[in-house]
């Protein structure tokens with residue numbers, strides 16, 4: 001049986017990645033583990049960090065995958081990069097991810113600063129990244145494991161990868177079922193918070209948003225407030241009405257109901273108040289069978305891995321490995 005080190009969203013933090021691989025005992029120019037463990041990346045290798053660091057990360061992961069020391073599933077940022085590069089039809093000046101929205105460009109600017117050849121090299125690798133991975137005793141996906149949706153996508157694509165521009169076009173077309181399905185797997189479910197509170201909420205970047213992410217991996221809880229990712233309560237606008245969320249009974253329709261452990265990223269877990277250790281917290285980040293490994297490495301958080309050992313049948317909090325917090329060249333990202 002195989003053992004895995006499942007690594008969270010890197011988001012251009014090259015120093016945090018090299019430090020964490022070292023801490024996990026991966027050695028060599030193209031890192032590999034002497035006991036044959038495999039690194040598994042949950043996606044979102046790119047964006048946020050400097051362009052050259054993003055390219056170096058993609059090349060490093062690509063080389064590890066080629067030599068068999070790593071597996072890398074696709075994140076929404078890789079999907080978005082492909083959609084940004086794919087015209088809605090051949091010859092069109094309109095793209096599957098609009099170039100006209102400032103938000104789409106700004107978040108992606110460092111990647112776009114790479115040369116045409118460098119970006120093309122990245123796109124070719126992104127197309128090889130599966131949307132999910134069913135491994136030896138553990139499942140890995142970027143945002144949300146939902147079995148019925150995975151079944152539908154597998155049937156549609158005849159596998160677990162997007163095969164080329166036509167699949168990107170279908171997955172970017174709001175009236176195509178593939179759009180909502182890929183959204184759920186790579187971006188996760190959301191709740192319309194403005195509808196419920198009368199106000200947008202302010203996300204981790206200070207951007208007002210109508211929709212908040214749902215903690216699909218939680219099955220325990222009775223009120224909506226326990227299931228939505230609202231970021232820092234202190235940043236919400238005056239008049240933001242938490243009581244609606246606190247009073248609303250809620251049962252999670254997407255709660256994970258398998259006994260096979262699943263590890264995922266995407267959710268920008270934050271340091272728990274008063275806890276300098278960055279220890280993951282039961283209610284928010286993992287359960288017996290689900291574990292989030294994204295602790296905001298793309299911001300000021302650490303890169304985190306979960307060590308899944310051959311034969312494990314449940315998530316064990318002591319198997320989290322928290323990387324070093326800040327290194328000089330990534331401190332400003």
Ligand SMILES: [Mn+2]
Nearest residue numbers: 044075076266
């Ligand atoms: Mn993500």
